[in-house]
Amino acid sequence: MDERQYFIESNTTRPANLYCPFCRVSGSYELRYLLRKKRDRLPPGGDDRDRAKFAKSQSYLVLLDDKMRCANPRCRKTFEISGIKTMSFLSE
Numbered sequence: 001m002d003e004r005q006y007f008i009e010s011n012t013t014r015p016a017n018l019y020c021p022f023c024r025v026s027g028s029y030e031l032r033y034l035l036r037k038k039r040d041r042l043p044p045g046g047d048d049r050d051r052a053k054f055a056k057s058q059s060y061l062v063l064l065d066d067k068m069r070c071a072n073p074r075c076r077k078t079f080e081i082s083g084i085k086t087m088s089f090l091s092e
């Protein structure tokens with residue numbers, strides 16, 4: 001059984017304070033995340049190994065953006081996101 005069948009996927013955004021290295025201005029940016037929320041029960045057709053994997057799995061977020069465009073109208077340069085976790089587990 002494919003591990004992606006254990007989760008319901010959806011897109012979400014979360015705010016983050018980021019610092020532009022070019023113009024040295026910090027601002028609030030909306031980062032895009034993929035939310036993988038654990039299903040409430042195992043999909044049909046799973047064996048014992050699949051049940052054990054499903055019991056250990058938990059909901060998590062995956063960061064989709066790796067670069068942002070500066071919000072300062074005079075700068076507008078693209079910079080890499082640093083200091084933000086690319087994956088984080090959610091408490092249930």
